[in-house]
Amino acid sequence: MRATMTAALSAGLLAACASSPPVAVSAQPISVVAAGSLRGVLTQIARDHEVRTGQKLALSFAASGLLRERIEKGEAAQVFASADMGHPQRLADAGGWSTPRVFARNQLCALTQANINATPERLLDVLLDPSVRVGTSTPKADPSGDYAWALFRKADAVRPGSYAALDRKALQLTGGPTSPKAPAGRGTYAWVMDQGQADVFLTYCTNAVASQRExxxxxxxAVPSALQVGADYGLTVRRGAHPAAFAFADALTAPGAQAVFARHGFGTP
Known part of the structure; x- marks a missing residue:
């Protein structure tokens, strides 16, 4: 009898330890800043999270480098979801932010006008064609631009001289502090291409799909494997933030949120 009671008590204690108490809800919305390429998917995940937990979230989207600069200048964000690992790592290295973790992945695709005859096999030829205007986002301010330049470096290994040519001709059309903003209700890349500002735009595949839908x-x-650049999305939380901020960050890597990321074309961490 004693052994049975002891076993039952131990099982009860283990169950109690395994069940995490609900996280207290913050009276103020949790401030979440995130890469522009996350707008659609994170808006949906945040809506689901608010319904499930009652915790309000305040979302703000922009190029990751610009968001990092805003935080460094004093913006009181509590969660930072970046399109790369470098910007959140810089905040962590300076102190005050948690070690970044990968929560989603993306890749580059080429978004082209209807009159551009491009295939994965011919993509480098098309990009190097002097008559073809190649659009990108702005390096340093927006990781999408950094990934485009990483593609240029890979192109140089495939065909020497490609980097210099692409570096010279690429049009930095989005993601910078002075880049024109798309009208309300328009996707940035769909609008840029609809306006005819570029013949080919190198952007995340998830952005390309959303742009084609619009x-x-x-x-x-598709970018061929020899030129492809993978994008790791990094997540960090301000140290000392409300526990609800950490709970939302944890929710982004949970199966429910990861299923939403997958439906939007993102890869798993």
Whole structure:
């Protein structure tokens, strides 16, 4: 009898330890700043999280480098979801932010006008064609631009001289502090291409899919493996933030949120 009671008590204690108490809800919305490429998916995940937990979230989207600068200048964000690992790591290295972790992955695709005859095999030829205008986001301010330049470096290994040519001709059309903003209700890349500002735009595949949905005449060309650049999305939380901020960050890597990321075309961490 004693052994049975002891076993039952131990099982009860283990169950109690395994069940985490609910996280207290913050009276103020948790401030979340996130890469622009996360707008659609994170808005949906945040809405689900608010319904499930009762915790309000205040979302703000912009290029990751610009968000990091805003935080460094004093913006009181509590969660930072970046399109790379470098910007959140810089905040962590300075102190005051948690060690970044990968929560989603992305890749580059080429978004092209209907008159551009491009295939994965011919993509480098098309990018190097002097008559083809190549659009990118702005390096340093927006990781998408950094990934485009990483692609240029890979191109140089495939065809020497490619980096210099692409570095010279690429049009930095989005993601910078002075880049024109798309009208309300328009996707940035769909609007840029709809306005005819570029013939080919190198952007995240998730952005390309959303742009084609908005402007069906646009085409999406896969980047061949020799040129492909993977994008690791990094997540960090301000140290000392309300526990609800850490709970939301944890929720982004939980199966429910990861299923939403997958439906939007993101890869798993």
């Amino acid at each position: 402007v069906p005449r646009l085409n999406i060309v």
